[in-house]
Amino acid sequence: MSILVGKNTRLVVQGITGREGAFHTKQMIDYGTPVVGGVTPGKGGEWAFGNVPVFDTVRDAVAATGANTSVIFVPARFAADAIIEAADAGIELVVCITEGIPVMDMVQVRAFLDTTHTRLIGPNCPGLITPGEAKVGIIPGHIMTKGNVGLVSRSGTLTYEVVYALTARGIGQTTAVGIGGDPINGTSFLDVLQMFEQDPETEQVILIGEIGGTDEQKAAEYIAHKMTKPVTGFIAGQTAPPGRRMGHAGAIISGGEGTAAEKIAALTHAGAKVARHPDEIADLVASNMK
Amino acid sequence: MNLHEYQSKRIFGRFGIPVPSGEVATTPGEVRDIAVRLGGPVVVKSQVLVGGRGKAGGIKLAKTPDEAEQRADAILGMTIKGLTVKKVLVDPAADIRKEIYLGAVLDRSSRRVILMASSEGGVDIEEVAAKTPDKIVKVAAHPFLGLKPHQARYLADGIGLPKDLTNDFIKIAQNLYQVFVNNDASLAEINPLVITGENKLMALDGKISVDDNALYRHPELVELRDPDEEDASEREAHRYGLSYIHLDGEIGCMVNGAGLAMATMDIVKLYGGEPANFLDIGGGAQSDKVAAALRIILSDSRVKAVLINIFGGITRCDEVARGVLDAIGSLDVRVPFVVRLVGTNEEEGRRILAEANLITATSLADAAQKAVAAAKGELQ
Numbered sequence: 001m002s003i004l005v006g007k008n009t010r011l012v013v014q015g016i017t018g019r020e021g022a023f024h025t026k027q028m029i030d031y032g033t034p035v036v037g038g039v040t041p042g043k044g045g046e047w048a049f050g051n052v053p054v055f056d057t058v059r060d061a062v063a064a065t066g067a068n069t070s071v072i073f074v075p076a077r078f079a080a081d082a083i084i085e086a087a088d089a090g091i092e093l094v095v096c097i098t099e100g101i102p103v104m105d106m107v108q109v110r111a112f113l114d115t116t117h118t119r120l121i122g123p124n125c126p127g128l129i130t131p132g133e134a135k136v137g138i139i140p141g142h143i144m145t146k147g148n149v150g151l152v153s154r155s156g157t158l159t160y161e162v163v164y165a166l167t168a169r170g171i172g173q174t175t176a177v178g179i180g181g182d183p184i185n186g187t188s189f190l191d192v193l194q195m196f197e198q199d200p201e202t203e204q205v206i207l208i209g210e211i212g213g214t215d216e217q218k219a220a221e222y223i224a225h226k227m228t229k230p231v232t233g234f235i236a237g238q239t240a241p242p243g244r245r246m247g248h249a250g251a252i253i254s255g256g257e258g259t260a261a262e263k264i265a266a267l268t269h270a271g272a273k274v275a276r277h278p279d280e281i282a283d284l285v286a287s288n289m290k
Numbered sequence: 291m292n293l294h295e296y297q298s299k300r301i302f303g304r305f306g307i308p309v310p311s312g313e314v315a316t317t318p319g320e321v322r323d324i325a326v327r328l329g330g331p332v333v334v335k336s337q338v339l340v341g342g343r344g345k346a347g348g349i350k351l352a353k354t355p356d357e358a359e360q361r362a363d364a365i366l367g368m369t370i371k372g373l374t375v376k377k378v379l380v381d382p383a384a385d386i387r388k389e390i391y392l393g394a395v396l397d398r399s400s401r402r403v404i405l406m407a408s409s410e411g412g413v414d415i416e417e418v419a420a421k422t423p424d425k426i427v428k429v430a431a432h433p434f435l436g437l438k439p440h441q442a443r444y445l446a447d448g449i450g451l452p453k454d455l456t457n458d459f460i461k462i463a464q465n466l467y468q469v470f471v472n473n474d475a476s477l478a479e480i481n482p483l484v485i486t487g488e489n490k491l492m493a494l495d496g497k498i499s500v501d502d503n504a505l506y507r508h509p510e511l512v513e514l515r516d517p518d519e520e521d522a523s524e525r526e527a528h529r530y531g532l533s534y535i536h537l538d539g540e541i542g543c544m545v546n547g548a549g550l551a552m553a554t555m556d557i558v559k560l561y562g563g564e565p566a567n568f569l570d571i572g573g574g575a576q577s578d579k580v581a582a583a584l585r586i587i588l589s590d591s592r593v594k595a596v597l598i599n600i601f602g603g604i605t606r607c608d609e610v611a612r613g614v615l616d617a618i619g620s621l622d623v624r625v626p627f628v629v630r631l632v633g634t635n636e637e638e639g640r641r642i643l644a645e646a647n648l649i650t651a652t653s654l655a656d657a658a659q660k661a662v663a664a665a666k667g668e669l670q
Contacts, residue, residue, distance in 0.1 A: 073649025076466070077506060102504035103396060104474050110401050111433040139605035140634070150549070155549020157601045161654075164633060181548060183398045210549055213398045236552035239559045240568070247533040247570040249503060255416045260556075277557040278550075279655050 002130035003195040009134040012067035013038040021073035031141040036065035053071040059090040072096040078106035087118035096123035107182040120186020122148040124176035126156035147172015150196035153208035174202045181248025189219035211237030216263040224270035231272040232284045296379040298498040312381035321362035323353040324380040331383035336375040385487030386614025393479030394470040402430035407445040411482035437467040474504030530582040542587035543598040563662035577613030595665035598629040607631040607639030626664040630657035
């Protein structure tokens, strides 16, 4: 088992003929992900990578291929519409890699999605991967190993670091989910923790958060009261100055809210083990396995 | 991107929010001319993008044009929190009966734009929120409906606004919401919104922050950017698509990925150092970006050591190592470098760097400790 993506994923790539889209589609196909189609407006009828049909719209792609998942690589100014288009076409899971979408666009997108059955992961995220089954996004596939640790993170390369360290120690993963670094996103830590809690294969979970917002604190409430599986946490940005955006649009301490200290305190209080630095995460996970 | 008070108030005025009929000047002589035109007492207000201008002596009342000129002479050129005052706004002095607060801000938790009002205006709203949160009333605007009149009425009632001003207040609140949405703001606040001696509402001071990601669709706002208000090295980094924030420490950090970059700063501090910057070169770590990043880091004379921490996922570590060496070769480097490359082809990457006599590290903890030691001159 796994969460969100796996053997039943039928993936359509929005922006398949762009530079980023094409590069990462190749990586996803090589990993064994069932890429059933792509979308680039104006290029419908063409083929990508020899055998992947390209469509003008997501609706056409779904009708022709039965796609249930989409991944978005289109430029930021077109990305909000791309998400809505995917939801309109009935896609169940939309993964938006694009960084730099205006936040007011995301306010509208999220309000619209809340009226549909579509789940959005991201934007501004590396996507997600279930080792050996499906890679949807840009997480390097070869660093993953099949196993029993679930991982959810706001950061891309920090996720890769941790997965790499786990794999090096022979600790495998069920699914790694990058929820993205934007202030308004589709899926929260809490959402993913609930899925890992339900997933029989997942035995413990790693949560990698950062400064800004209160998503980690909401996750901590769930960990304290509902979660039965051990959680190891890490929060980046303890030295970040307030009022400055640390790369991610959502990584900002504003109005004294969203500091690393308050998130670490909330997680610790909830019973999670919190690593002081990324190297310690794999140690803490290993200590839960005895 | 933050707008100056005068820029924000011009936008408010265009959206139908009453503002003072002030003008901007860069010399004491111009200030005098404006004061003559306005007639009566004026306020001379420094235009710099920091809070606490009043406390720093950057806002002064003047009863006559002569006094306005003198005040402007003192304010122009003064330094407030590191920024030199180059412009002043000259507003007619208002007859203030009551100061209130009205602001629009994105609330991440509810994913809505919320309007906040308080009977405590003219002071830092964050302080009000911390000390007397019951003095702040909030309503959330639905993205598809906007701010409805009854919501604005809740605000007016909540702060005990005199009933005869309610309808004007509702218009101002709805217009402020439009300012927020139409300018892709992340903050639009009127502080204070005053009740004048003539029983009118007027936006005496204000602030708008704009979402940088939305600037592509607001060329008119991009033109308002004040280059003097930004750190030169941060501006340079922006040109290369690098995310860089200048800090006060001695260990320069170059990292790929925002989360990893923050974690790297944190671990430097954990081992007794101070990071000189936040720097995310992005996922791919291309050599031109690496070179630009190192040039910016090394332009900070306080930097005593550089810590490079790259995770090579799809970009292989040997490619990154060659990129780093090319960049170092093109620069005048006088400080030690500690490099940690992890991921695909890491052994090959480390071998390339070791041959070039750079200090290499395997774990993040090891890298941070070596960088701290190198900055103290304990490691060469």
